[in-house]
Amino acid sequence: xxxxxxxxxxxGIEIDAVFKCAPExxxxxFGPSGSGKSSILNVIxxxxxxxxxxxxxxxxxxxxxxxxGRRFGYVFQDSCLFPHMTVEKNLSYGSHPARxxxxxRNEIIDLLNIGHLLNRKPSNLSGGEAQRVAIARAVxxxxxxxxxDEPLSSLDNKLKKEIxxxxxxxxxxxxxxxxxxxxxxxxxxxxxxKLILINNGKILGAGSPQDMMTNPKYADQLDxxxxxxxxxxxxxxxxxxxxxxxLEFSGGIIPVPLIKDEIGSPIRxxxxxxxxxxxxxxxxxxxxxxxxxxxxxxxxxxNQTHSYVHVNCGDEIMIVRLTRKSIQALxxxxxxxxxxxxxxxxLEN
Numbered sequence: 649x650x651x652x653x654x655x656x657x658x659x660g661i662e663i664d665a666v667f668k669c670a671p672e673x674x675x676x677x678f679g680p681s682g683s684g685k686s687s688i689l690n691v692i693x694x695x696x697x698x699x700x701x702x703x704x705x706x707x708x709x710x711x712x713x714x715x716x717g718r719r720f721g722y723v724f725q726d727s728c729l730f731p732h733m734t735v736e737k738n739l740s741y742g743s744h745p746a747r748x749x750x751x752x753r754n755e756i757i758d759l760l761n762i763g764h765l766l767n768r769k770p771s772n773l774s775g776g777e778a779q780r781v782a783i784a785r786a787v788x789x790x791x792x793x794x795x796x797d798e799p800l801s802s803l804d805n806k807l808k809k810e811i812x813x814x815x816x817x818x819x820x821x822x823x824x825x826x827x828x829x830x831x832x833x834x835x836x837x838x839x840x841x842k843l844i845l846i847n848n849g850k851i852l853g854a855g856s857p858q859d860m861m862t863n864p865k866y867a868d869q870l871d872x873x874x875x876x877x878x879x880x881x882x883x884x885x886x887x888x889x890x891x892x893x894x895l896e897f898s899g900g901i902i903p904v905p906l907i908k909d910e911i912g913s914p915i916r917x918x919x920x921x922x923x924x925x926x927x928x929x930x931x932x933x934x935x936x937x938x939x940x941x942x943x944x945x946x947x948x949x950x951n952q953t954h955s956y957v958h959v960n961c962g963d964e965i966m967i968v969r970l971t972r973k974s975i976q977a978l979x980x981x982x983x984x985x986x987x988x989x990x991x992x993x994x995l996e997n
Contacts (some may be wrong), residue, residue: 650793650827651694655700663849669793671706673841674819674826677721678833679869684849685829689797692827694718705792721786727778729770729785736766741783756822758865760784760814776807777904780814787818794818794826800835812838829854837878837918837996845869862921864948864956875956876920876994877966878902883913898962900940916996921956921969923992925940928978930987938990942966944982945976959986 650669657663661684662937669675677685690696692703700986703711703718710718729738738752757763760780770778779799786794796815800808816839819826822896824834828839836843836857842858845852858878860866867875884896891906902917909915930939941960949955953973966988970980980986 649701650825651704652688652692653702654688654691656687656691658684660689660979661849662689663687665846665849665851667844667851669825669827670842671824672823673837674815674828674976676828676830676836676842677839677844677846678830678836678840679846681831683831683847685846686797687849688846689795689827689829691771693720693722693724693795693797703930709923718788719792721780721789721791721794723786723794723799725798725832727770727775727782727800729773729778729782733769734766734870735762735768735770735773735781738781739766739788740768741785744811745986748889751861754936755788756784756818776803776811776984779807780811783811783815783818787822791904794824796826798829798831798838801832808835815839832989834996837916837961837994848944858964862958862965864950864967867950875967875969876918877964879919879964879966880885882919883907883911885911897964899942899964899966900962902940902990903937904995907995918994918996919966919990920922921967923990923993924966924967924968925988925989925991926959926974926978926980926987928972928984933937934989936989936991938988938993940988942986942988944980944986946982947980960984961988977985 649671654663654665656806660909663684665688679685691701694713701711725813729989758785762784765773765777799919800811817940818824840857843857844854845860845866847869850891851861852869852997861876861878864875879897881895881897886893892903894905895902895904895917940961942961945960947955947957953971957970957980959966959968
């Protein structure tokens with residue numbers, strides 16, 4: 649568990665941040681550029697100091713320890729590898745005596761696919777290779793927690809999609825908790841177990857990504873997106889004839905264009921509130937394939953024109969953005985059965 653209290657002024661930003669990170673999974677500190685995310689991470693790591701801060705890691709106050717005594721592994725935006733050392737020597741640098749559950753070196757090398765790079769120097773690595781080495785070095789330092797400051801920001805989308813599942817495996821398979829800083833909404837959806845929302849140095853809210861995304865209070869802060877839904881689904885079947893994959897969750901089946909993931913694979917699916925239409929009965933003669941049965945749980949007004957309709961869909965609570973006029977015309981009220989017609993989804997895998 650990481651318990652953080654920081655009150656400071658850094659680069660003209662007044663930081664007033666109090667939050668906790670769970671001892672497992674990935675906690676994401678999310679907000680726009682210039683909101684104080686990196687400054688907070690540097691104070692936690694001991695790379696910067698604050699007279700009014702307290703950092704407690706696993707019930708031990710480490711506020712006054714030097715950076716090297718805090719047992720964090722840090723991954724920067726730039727890989728920051730030592731240019732005069734080979735990859736192998738970079739991996740060995742700064743390692744501590746192994747924890748009882750420290751990751752096996754060969755397993756990490758295999759997971760990040762860097763075994764063939766061990767004799768190279770950083771100048772002979774691509775951007776993606778260098779960042780995978782930097783991640784491996786941080787993990788192999790046997791840190792109690794990893795701090796990652798937008799580690800994928802310099803990579804293209806293809807490389808990001810390759811590395812993000814590896815970060816999830818590091819957090820889950822190797823039980824290495826991560827505090828991850830990002831201003832990328834896609835990374836938040838793919839990686840986060842807990843989301844901490846920050847702007848202008850202030851913590852605006854914290855919770856699961858699904859809870860935060862379905863809360864209209866935070867909609868304007870989520871990278872300009874309106875509120876949405878983040879569903880954990882699994883691959884149920886593939887229809888190669890029509891090029892579709894059926895994804896399953898407690899609320900039903902969602903067909904999407906054919907994907908390569910194996911049957912049973914977990915996937916995160918983002919559905920924006922404005923991409924769902926409600927119907928009191930399933931209409932005939934429409935092309936929409938995604939039709940989910942649900943029940944109205946509550947209605948939250950957004951402004952004079954729009955409201956968010958919260959629906960229970962299986963075990964999930966989803967949020968739908970509709971005009972107030974449409975809500976009145978449909979006679980929508982609490983506990984009323986309804987059908988959700990989904991126009992578009994985004995796969996976060």
